[in-house]
Amino acid sequence: MEGVDYLRDERSKAQFDVETMKVAWAGSPEAFLVCDRMAKLVANDPVFEKFSKPMLGRKELFKNTLRKTAHAWKLVNDLHLTEEEAKWLRHYIDEPSYTDLQWEMFVPALEGQGTEEQKKKWVPLAKTMQIIGTYAQTELGHGSNVQGLETTATFDRQSDEFVIHSPTLTSSKWWPGGLAKVTTHAIVYARLIIDGHFYGVHGFIVQLRSLEDHSPLPGITLGDIGMKFGHGTYNTMDNGVARFDRVRIPRDQMLMRVSQVTKEGKYMKSNVPRQLGYATMVSVRQTIVSDASKALSRAVCIATRYSAIRRQFGSRDGGPETQVLDYKTQQSRLFPLVASAFAFRFASDWLKLLYTDVKQRLEVNDFSTLPEVHACTAGFKSLTTAATAEGIEECRKLCGGHGYLISSGLPELFAFYVPACTYEGENVVMLLQVARFLVKTVSDLGNKQPVGTAAYLGRASLLVQKNCVVQTAEDWLNPIAILEAFEARAARMAVGCCQRLAEFKSPEEGFAELSSDLAEASLAHCQVIVVSTFIRRLQQDIPGRGVKQALEVLCNVYALFLLHKHQGDFLATGYLTPKQASLANDQLRTLYSKVRPNAIALVDSFNHTDHYLSSVLGRYDGNVYPKLYEAALKDPLNDSDIADGIHQYVQPILKQKLHSSKL
Numbered sequence: 150m151e152g153v154d155y156l157r158d159e160r161s162k163a164q165f166d167v168e169t170m171k172v173a174w175a176g177s178p179e180a181f182l183v184c185d186r187m188a189k190l191v192a193n194d195p196v197f198e199k200f201s202k203p204m205l206g207r208k209e210l211f212k213n214t215l216r217k218t219a220h221a222w223k224l225v226n227d228l229h230l231t232e233e234e235a236k237w238l239r240h241y242i243d244e245p246s247y248t249d250l251q252w253e254m255f256v257p258a259l260e261g262q263g264t265e266e267q268k269k270k271w272v273p274l275a276k277t278m279q280i281i282g283t284y285a286q287t288e289l290g291h292g293s294n295v296q297g298l299e300t301t302a303t304f305d306r307q308s309d310e311f312v313i314h315s316p317t318l319t320s321s322k323w324w325p326g327g328l329a330k331v332t333t334h335a336i337v338y339a340r341l342i343i344d345g346h347f348y349g350v351h352g353f354i355v356q357l358r359s360l361e362d363h364s365p366l367p368g369i370t371l372g373d374i375g376m377k378f379g380h381g382t383y384n385t386m387d388n389g390v391a392r393f394d395r396v397r398i399p400r401d402q403m404l405m406r407v408s409q410v411t412k413e414g415k416y417m418k419s420n421v422p423r424q425l426g427y428a429t430m431v432s433v434r435q436t437i438v439s440d441a442s443k444a445l446s447r448a449v450c451i452a453t454r455y456s457a458i459r460r461q462f463g464s465r466d467g468g469p470e471t472q473v474l475d476y477k478t479q480q481s482r483l484f485p486l487v488a489s490a491f492a493f494r495f496a497s498d499w500l501k502l503l504y505t506d507v508k509q510r511l512e513v514n515d516f517s518t519l520p521e522v523h524a525c526t527a528g529f530k531s532l533t534t535a536a537t538a539e540g541i542e543e544c545r546k547l548c549g550g551h552g553y554l555i556s557s558g559l560p561e562l563f564a565f566y567v568p569a570c571t572y573e574g575e576n577v578v579m580l581l582q583v584a585r586f587l588v589k590t591v592s593d594l595g596n597k598q599p600v601g602t603a604a605y606l607g608r609a610s611l612l613v614q615k616n617c618v619v620q621t622a623e624d625w626l627n628p629i630a631i632l633e634a635f636e637a638r639a640a641r642m643a644v645g646c647c648q649r650l651a652e653f654k655s656p657e658e659g660f661a662e663l664s665s666d667l668a669e670a671s672l673a674h675c676q677v678i679v680v681s682t683f684i685r686r687l688q689q690d691i692p693g694r695g696v697k698q699a700l701e702v703l704c705n706v707y708a709l710f711l712l713h714k715h716q717g718d719f720l721a722t723g724y725l726t727p728k729q730a731s732l733a734n735d736q737l738r739t740l741y742s743k744v745r746p747n748a749i750a751l752v753d754s755f756n757h758t759d760h761y762l763s764s765v766l767g768r769y770d771g772n773v774y775p776k777l778y779e780a781a782l783k784d785p786l787n788d789s790d791i792a793d794g795i796h797q798y799v800q801p802i803l804k805q806k807l808h809s810s811k812l
């Protein structure tokens with residue numbers, strides 16, 4: 150029956166004001182209004198329909214996304230949307246497309262690495278979509294090792310040009326989004342060569358296609374790299390390959406904020422560190438953290454609503470069976486993920502502030518906080534994407550068999566999300582960047598007091614000696630106890646690694662040998678920051694009936710779940726006793742009971758539309774079974790009772806005359 154809310158009873162149990170929680174989740178009343186408006190705009194526009202996507206072939210998928218992207222751009226202009234609104238519009242359209250690269254990478258690369266003159270020329274062209282650009286860094290042979298890229302940019306003094314060339318097969322640019330069929334320009338990362346000397350990898354603005362007829366320019370070979378994991382998700386995007394055969398570009402198309410090449414061929418370094426050439430990656434990693442909370446919130450919304458509808462076992466005297474959401478095992482798998490979505494949300498808000506601060510500093514050539522911001526963005530990127538990818542898969546399993554149906558929304562979400570663990574810095578490689586920062590910080594403790602996110606390491610000598618004072622399960626509700634446990638474990642792991650590094654012949658050899666331990670120490674460090682960010686968020690004013698209390702429960706769930714998951718670390722580093730670890734787990738069970746009545750209201754607070762969720766299991770009204778049936782009937786195989794191929798391939802088998810020996 151239409152109009153019935155099958156989750157009404159669940160919603161009535163909420164102990165907090167959902168509307169205010171929506172604002173807390175969005176970040177501010179203004180942010181909530183923008184998201185809400187853009188979500189509804191997309192949900193109510195038939196052009197953005199996406200339920201038929203799984204049935205489309207590759208070419209149709211790609212064209213369908215081009216059509217949606219063109220419509221979105223028209224809306225941006227017709228409705229005079231701000232950049233922020235346009236970003237949310239893209240988000241809710243929910244289809245990887247060339248515009249992701251245009252806005253998340255091409256424009257930021259121009260803005261961050263271009264000179265004032267270059268920005269003046271190129272940024273307006275990009276922002277009005279008169280040119281469409283991508284970020285062409287990765288090659289067939291190298292992705293993580295940026296300094297190992299092989300594409301060359303050789304300066305030709307005579308013509309005042311750079312010659313962009315792909316000298317080997319492995320130097321082919323490979324992966325850039327939009328490159329295969331759409332983009333007219335790219336920031337191509339290449340080794341700069343002047344008079345036979347190498348000057349490291351730099352970014353160059355290269356025009357790829359004619360602005361008249363869209364054909365590739367002479368000397369440039371472009372193509373698609375082929376189908377990717379999952380069907381209807383990343384295959385909407387034309388990730389591409391590019392080869393350059395001595396393609397000439399004017400000298401002023403090298404991005405010259407970090408270093409310049411004069412027309413005489415002199416290489417000049419600005420007063421800025423070369424790492425600024427990596428600034429675009431910092432910017433996108435920060436966005437990826439924010440996207441992690443969105444993707445995880447989507448998965449847990451589906452799994453929580455479905456778990457309230459789904460019933461198995463426990464019926465007595467013909468009464469209703471137990472909602473699977475009431476099983477402690479279901480809660481212990483699901484509620485930490487709900488809590489993680491909130492933790493990542495607040496961590497990303499904080500990271501945004503940190504990034505905004507560093508951006509302002511970079512503009513006035515203050516590079517002092519760049520290493521810390523790089524470590525934070527790299528570490529958070531790794532922590533949040535790994536947990537989100539695992540979380541989406543866990544949500545699929547939490548939905549039992551139906552979770553495996555495309556109509557559950559979870560397989561496509563997983564396929565769409567999982568490359569985030571690889572792109573923009575492979576997750577382990579990113580943790581090793583955090584490790585470099587940690588090793589430096591710990592090694593320097595005698596000379597320099599660490600600040601910001603590493604400040605707790607300044608108390609390392611104390612943290613390696615102190616023991617946990619928790620005596621009861623209730624003691625684990627104290628944020629000071631929680632935070633100290635995380636700091637002590639992280640400090641002990643980092644200090645332990647540094648002590649063992651000293652036993653090796655060289656730091657490089659030690660770093661390579663201990664890299665697994667270093668990656669674990671880095672994760673522990675990042676968890677300190679995420680937990681402390683959540684705790685600090687709760688120290689702020691949070692209006693609304695019961696909102697702060699509900700968030701406090703989630704904060705404790707997040708922290709104690711991590712403590713339970715990594716109790717091996719906490720015990721091995723000697724800060725906790727097994728009894729204290731067990732008390733934490735007791736408290737965790739109590740906390741799950743506190744989350745239970747609020748479960749549906751918490752996921753309602755994400756304010757996700759049914760369009761965005763695209764999940765029969767996660768429908769707002771909980772009308773799962775009739776809609777599952779309806780969705781199944783729409784499968785093309787159900788167009789007729791007798792499918793194509795039955796007469797040709799099945800009936801002959803059924804009608805075969807068997808020899809008696811085979812009977």
Ligand SMILES: CCCCCCC/C=C/C(=O)SCCNC(=O)CCNC(=O)[C@H](O)C(C)(C)COP(=O)(O)OP(=O)(O)OC[C@H]1O[C@@H](n2cnc3c(N)ncnc32)[C@H](O)[C@@H]1OP(=O)(O)O
Nearest residue numbers: 249253286292293295296424427431436437523572573574
């Ligand atoms: C939200 C929308 C999504 C849009 C779709 C996304 C589509 C995907 C796009 C992409 O994937 S684009 C390609 C992204 N590629 C990568 O992320 C490559 C990963 N590799 C690297 O980032 C680096 O090369 C490295 C692994 C971090 C460093 O390797 P290496 O040790 O060789 O570095 P060096 O060049 O020698 O520099 C080391 C020095 O620099 C510091 N550093 C490294 N990165 C940064 C940075 N981003 N910002 C600031 N500083 C950085 C590093 O810590 C070292 O410092 P020191 O220890 O020497 O002080």
Ligand SMILES: Cc1cc2nc3c(=O)[nH]c(=O)nc-3n(C[C@H](O)[C@H](O)[C@H](O)COP(=O)(O)OP(=O)(O)OC[C@H]3O[C@@H](n4cnc5c(N)ncnc54)[C@H](O)[C@@H]3O)c2cc1C
Nearest residue numbers: 284285286287291292293324325326568571572573574577
């Ligand atoms: C969907 C998608 C979209 C992308 N879009 C773009 C784009 O628009 N533009 C672009 O330029 N690129 C893009 N990329 C490429 C992406 O940035 C790279 O794939 C990524 O940086 C990882 O590099 P890699 O493929 O070389 O992995 P590798 O580095 O080859 O990783 C393979 C394995 O080696 C390990 N490893 C590597 N180095 C080390 C080390 N030092 N220590 C220990 N272990 C190590 C890794 O942990 C991993 O397990 C995209 C990739 C994907 C999947």
